[in-house]
Amino acid sequence: MTTQSLDMSEWPxxxxxxxxxxxxxxxxxxxxxxxxxxxxxxxxITGVLAGTSWAARNGLWLPESGASIGREVDFLxxxxxxxxxxxxxxxxxxxxxxxxxxxxxxxxxxxxxHGDHRMELIWxxxxxILLAGIAIVQMPTWARMKGSGNESWLSxxxxxxxxxxxxxxxxxxRQWEWRIRYHDPALPQPARPMEWAAKPDSSxxxxxxxxxxxxxxxxxxxLRTNDVIHSFFVPQLRIKQDMLPGRTAPAWFIPAPADTTxxxxxxIACAELCGGNHYRMRGxxxxxxxxxxxxxxxxxxxSEQSRRNRAAVATQAANKxx
Amino acid sequence: MPRxxxxxxxxxxxxxxxxxxxxxxxxxxxxxxxxxPDRTSPLVQMEKHPDQGPLxxxxxxxxxxxxxxxxxxxVSVFNPATLADQEWSARWLASLKEEIFRHFGSPGKPRxxxxxxxxxxxxxxxxxxxxxxxxxxxxxxxxxCVQCHGISxxxxxxxxxxxxxxxxxxxxxxxKFISTAEHKLPTGFQPLKxxxxxxxxxxxxxxxxxxxxxxxxxxxGESPLESLATYVIHLSIRGELEHTVLxxxxxxxxxxxxxxxxNPAQEELIRYKKMLATTLEWEDPDADVDDFVAKQSSPSVRxxxxxxxDRIMREYEAANKNPIVVPAYPYPxxxxxxxxxxTAGHAIFKAQCVNCHADYGRQSDLRFDVWGSVVRPxxxxxxxxxxxxxxxxxxxxxxxxxxxxxxPKANLGDTDPAKAGWDLVNFLLALPHPDQLxxxxxxxxxxxxxxxxxxxxx
Numbered sequence: 001m002t003t004q005s006l007d008m009s010e011w012p013x014x015x016x017x018x019x020x021x022x023x024x025x026x027x028x029x030x031x032x033x034x035x036x037x038x039x040x041x042x043x044x045i046t047g048v049l050a051g052t053s054w055a056a057r058n059g060l061w062l063p064e065s066g067a068s069i070g071r072e073v074d075f076l077x078x079x080x081x082x083x084x085x086x087x088x089x090x091x092x093x094x095x096x097x098x099x100x101x102x103x104x105x106x107x108x109x110x111x112x113x114h115g116d117h118r119m120e121l122i123w124x125x126x127x128x129i130l131l132a133g134i135a136i137v138q139m140p141t142w143a144r145m146k147g148s149g150n151e152s153w154l155s156x157x158x159x160x161x162x163x164x165x166x167x168x169x170x171x172x173x174r175q176w177e178w179r180i181r182y183h184d185p186a187l188p189q190p191a192r193p194m195e196w197a198a199k200p201d202s203s204x205x206x207x208x209x210x211x212x213x214x215x216x217x218x219x220x221x222x223l224r225t226n227d228v229i230h231s232f233f234v235p236q237l238r239i240k241q242d243m244l245p246g247r248t249a250p251a252w253f254i255p256a257p258a259d260t261t262x263x264x265x266x267x268i269a270c271a272e273l274c275g276g277n278h279y280r281m282r283g284x285x286x287x288x289x290x291x292x293x294x295x296x297x298x299x300x301x302x303s304e305q306s307r308r309n310r311a312a313v314a315t316q317a318a319n320k321x322x
Numbered sequence: 323m324p325r326x327x328x329x330x331x332x333x334x335x336x337x338x339x340x341x342x343x344x345x346x347x348x349x350x351x352x353x354x355x356x357x358x359p360d361r362t363s364p365l366v367q368m369e370k371h372p373d374q375g376p377l378x379x380x381x382x383x384x385x386x387x388x389x390x391x392x393x394x395x396x397v398s399v400f401n402p403a404t405l406a407d408q409e410w411s412a413r414w415l416a417s418l419k420e421e422i423f424r425h426f427g428s429p430g431k432p433r434x435x436x437x438x439x440x441x442x443x444x445x446x447x448x449x450x451x452x453x454x455x456x457x458x459x460x461x462x463x464x465x466x467c468v469q470c471h472g473i474s475x476x477x478x479x480x481x482x483x484x485x486x487x488x489x490x491x492x493x494x495x496x497x498k499f500i501s502t503a504e505h506k507l508p509t510g511f512q513p514l515k516x517x518x519x520x521x522x523x524x525x526x527x528x529x530x531x532x533x534x535x536x537x538x539x540x541x542x543g544e545s546p547l548e549s550l551a552t553y554v555i556h557l558s559i560r561g562e563l564e565h566t567v568l569x570x571x572x573x574x575x576x577x578x579x580x581x582x583x584x585n586p587a588q589e590e591l592i593r594y595k596k597m598l599a600t601t602l603e604w605e606d607p608d609a610d611v612d613d614f615v616a617k618q619s620s621p622s623v624r625x626x627x628x629x630x631x632d633r634i635m636r637e638y639e640a641a642n643k644n645p646i647v648v649p650a651y652p653y654p655x656x657x658x659x660x661x662x663x664x665t666a667g668h669a670i671f672k673a674q675c676v677n678c679h680a681d682y683g684r685q686s687d688l689r690f691d692v693w694g695s696v697v698r699p700x701x702x703x704x705x706x707x708x709x710x711x712x713x714x715x716x717x718x719x720x721x722x723x724x725x726x727x728x729x730p731k732a733n734l735g736d737t738d739p740a741k742a743g744w745d746l747v748n749f750l751l752a753l754p755h756p757d758q759l760x761x762x763x764x765x766x767x768x769x770x771x772x773x774x775x776x777x778x779x780x
């Protein structure tokens with residue numbers, strides 16, 4: 001900057017310039033103080049924009065999608081965010097312009113616009129068109145998210161006679177944990193999965209707080225709660241579904257992580273304030289690199305629980321004892 | 323329009339942001355200078371579980387132990403506050419407080435074994451009760467457990483009054499879901515109390531207790547869970563020493579009361595000897611209580627405490643080496659349980675279990691447990707197991723019983739106990755699922771119209 005090239009031996013030459021700069025700064029400060037409301041709003045908006053862009057570039061944004069439906073959801077998200085940002089900037093800009101040019105000390109009184117039909121028409125019809133547009137654009141995605149789109153394996157949500165899902169998982173939320181139950185993937189699926197969700201089979205695998213799957217697995221979830229309202233939220237899977245007492249909420253996902261060479265660990269967070277330890281109601285979605293890794297995990301977990309391998313468990317205990 | 327005061331607005335906005343931001347800064351952890359509170363809750367002396375169970379659960383918001391209910395059924399309940407009335411017992415109280423602090427420190431600086439009690443410290447280190455682990459465990463405990471289990475492990479944390487089943491009171495040293503059983507040392511005289519292995523406590527922390535308010539803490543990871551389990555052992559040993567000395571000063575069994583009524587002036591000595599007897603004789607039936615007492619100038623809680631801690635920790639040591647031996651599974655391991663096995667298990671169940679698990683547990687009568695709180699024998703038709711659902715968990719319950727709840731261990735007979743034990747497990751695992759029960763048993767459990775879907779009592 002220029003300050004670095006200042007040569008102090010030539011001080012007398014720079015003196016008028018320095019005085020002029022100081023005067024300009026003082027004048028600007030005085031102007032700014034007179035327009036302090038405009039400055040305050042201007043700084044706030046700039047701060048919000050700067051903070052948001054900084055956050056977006058530093059991993060504080062929506063996490064990278066790991067779901068088959070992620071691209072569509074993100075498109076809608078960005079579309080709506082873009083529209084609202086545009087109008088936010090437009091209205092705030094007008095507000096700022098008005099504050100800057102019509103500071104109260106000037107004594108001008110503004111021209112009243114109450115009852116201006118033309119303007120009212122504009123700010124009613126334009127948002128109306130936009131909202132209708134958004135409503136139409138989001139329809140196919142919403143239908144797919146809720147399981148009534150063109151996913152054939154979900155086509156019979158309430159009576160899956162066609163064995164198309166890879167995993168059926170019942171998730172029971174309670175204060176403050178997720179109780180997970182898997183239908184044995186090696187067995188034929190129940191004719192009425194909603195009934196299975198309410199009542200365990202003897203072959204089920206029981207787990208707590210961990211949902212395991214593999215990339216490309218078609219996973220159907222049945223979300224229930226033991227006590228109060230919880231909400232099952234996995235940002236990477238772009239799923240957020242409330243769990244209401246007495247009801248079973250179906251949901252689904254197909255993991256599509258960007259990096260399939262490793263295990264992906266995503267947090268399940270309860271997104272509905274559910275009591276004192278709500279913050280602690282966390283779980284984990286584990287996406288294994290491939291189906292074989294999932295199968296190995298499933299076999300290991302099931303062998304602890306299942307009736308078949310009890311002998312192995314018992315022998316281990318006996319060996320330990322001796 | 324009057325001009326708005328800008329400076330004031332900025333000040334207000336700043337103050338507002340400070341309030342909003344600091345709203346998340348509640349005191350998550352208790353301070354490190356906290357001390358364990360003295361025990362004030364009633365002591366239940368349950369020599370024998372009362373024949374007549376309670377009529378219901380205490381209403382929500384009331385303490386889980388209702389002294390009047392217990393007293394009405396012949397169980398002694400004592401109030402530790404009465405100890406301050408007599409000169410000798412007040413001395414015991416003061417000395418107990420000092421001893422407990424010496425051996426166990428405070429929640430901020432927990433330890434097991436006083437610095438100068440080298441033998442105890444060595445035992446504690448062998449058990450993994452090292453100070454860094456205890457400090458970490460204590461910190462986690464104050465963050466995650468204290469809401470229900472209380473700062474001293476008394477089971478009456480802030481939320482506890484609204485929970486059923488009530489959170490565990492750790493201070494009696496009794497545990498329900500563990501993989502060890504009461505047993506005798508080869509040289510032993512008295513049976514050893516069954517102590518949990520660290521991995522039993524870690525398992526409970528990992529899986530939670532299904533059907534209770536105890537959630538899973540699995541996501542904390544292995545090492546923090548182990549520290550937490552270690553701290554639970556610390557709390558339990560601490561509470562048990564306190565419990566034993568208080569009960570020693572208060573107990574009202576026939577032998578003690580008779581001796582005291584004959585010689586009221588000697589109450590302190592009589593009670594002290596009684597307390598010592600069980601502690602000294604546990605491994606040596608010839609231990610001479612009088613000789614032990616003669617070596618001291620007067621009954622000393624300190625001398626007793628060190629003896630008692632030595633006993634408890636060696637019981638833990640023995641438990642770690644002697645888990646319940648689970649016999650090999652007598653049927654082909656890769657096939658479903660044979661119908662004959664389920665039938666045999668059903669016969670054992672009918673003979674031994676239905677008294678308490680009436681109608682397979684669907685109509686169980688309530689009982690008192692050793693803590694004096696109300697429990698319900700499990701409904702075994704709903705496929706929900708507090709102590710774990712693995713076959714080996716069920717085997718452990720059968721092999722040890724659940725003594726704190728007066729559930730006896732199953733009598734598996736002499737001919738082939740291994741087979742009988744696994745038969746019972748096979749039956750229990752099949753019980754909630756009508757389609758898994760043999761034809762002749764299904765109607766006995768689910769009636770004639772039984773179909774899949776009638777298993778759970780909704």
